[in-house]
Amino acid sequence: MKIQVAEHSGYCYGVKRAVNILESLISDHQKVYTLGPIIHNKQVTDYYEQNGVLVIDNISDLRDNEIESVSVVIRSHGAPKHIYDEAAARGIKIHDATCPYVKKIQNTVSTYTTKGYNIIIVGNAVHPEVIGINGWCENQALIIENFEQLELIKDFNRPTCVVAQTTYSIKQWEILSKEIESRLSDVIIFNTICHATEQRQQAVLDLAGKVDLMVVVGGKHSSNTIKLAELCAKQVKTIHIETKDDLISVDLIGSKIVGITAGASTPDWIIQSVILKIENEGEVIF
Ligand code: SF4
Structure with missing residues (x-):
């Protein structure tokens, strides 16, 4: 078997x-809380929990008598503006790891809201990154994830600014953003899918066509991992696993070339x- x-x-x-920001605070022996899990990977967050890092869901979970001794890390997904305002008002030390x-x-979105634009975010409305972005445009954005939701668009009286969740599917964005453009008379569109996502999605598209099985490794709640698994599954048999323990030997039967992405x-x-x-467990091909 080839990998x-x-x-x-x-x-x-x-x-x-x-992760580096978090690590440096831990090595400084600071008491650290993260606002939500630092990343969408249970094994990593379990590791940090064992090292004393506590996950809080809201800045209001922090008691007044803890503020002096605690640092709060905002994860790479970012956070809404009101979190920063509340932290500043209460004197909470923030370490901003927003990508x-x-x-x-x-x-x-903040700039264009100030200029009087409507905002459309193309992405998943319950993902922390999208919730955070919406929190920088007064929670007034129209959030669209799929073609059915295009019906929510009407030609507003004001100009519209469109952005994408950084991990949105490139292929879907290409079609969806053109469709949005055709429905609005005054619109400015920013492709904000991040380069790392583009490279990663293109690399799996290239690889999936050349293998018998794709193994996609990553958190079951990780948006970008789910997207990778969906892309692969359109081309070849695909398994999405979190760790090696989710992989059973029988999954590998019949596969001469296995592709891996994460x-x-x-x-x-x-x-x-x-x-x-x-x-160790794949078939030996002679
Ligand atoms: S996927 Fe892109 S936007 Fe998201 S954390 Fe990584 S580099 Fe930043």
Whole structure:
């Protein structure tokens, strides 16, 4: 059995940066809370929990008597503006690990809201990144995830600014953004899908056509990992696993070439352990 690993697998720039910020606070022996899990990977968040990092859902969960001794990390997905306002009002120390690509979208929607534009975000309305972006345009954005929701668009009386969730599917964006443009008379469109996502999606499209099985490694709640699995499944038999323990030998039967890719929040040690398991348990082809 041959194994081919897709280019651009595993931690992206923004995730690496967020994890590095967290690591440096831990090594400084600071008491650290993260606003939501630092990344969408249970094995990584379990590891940090064992190292004393506490996950809070809201800044209001922080008690007044804790504020002096605690640092709060905002993860790579970012957070709505009101979180920063509340932290500043209460004197809470924030370490902002928002990915710069996400920060740029927040700045864009904030600027265009000030200019009087409507905002459309193409993405998943319940994803923390989208919730965060919406929080920089007064929670007034119209959020569209699929073609059916295009019906929600009417020709507003004001101009419209359109942005995308950084991990949105490129293929779907190409069609959806053209459709949005055709329905509005005054619109400015920013393709804000991040380069890392584009490279990753293109790499799996290239690889999936050449293998018998794709193994996609990453959190079951990780948006970009789910997208990778969907893309692969359109071309070839695909399994989405979180760790090597989810992979059973029977899945590998009949596959001469196995392709592997991993989401942006999958650490290298998990990818390597999956490769090792496939090497040990895959069929030997003579
Ligand atoms: S996928 Fe892109 S936008 Fe998201 S954290 Fe990684 S580099 Fe940043």
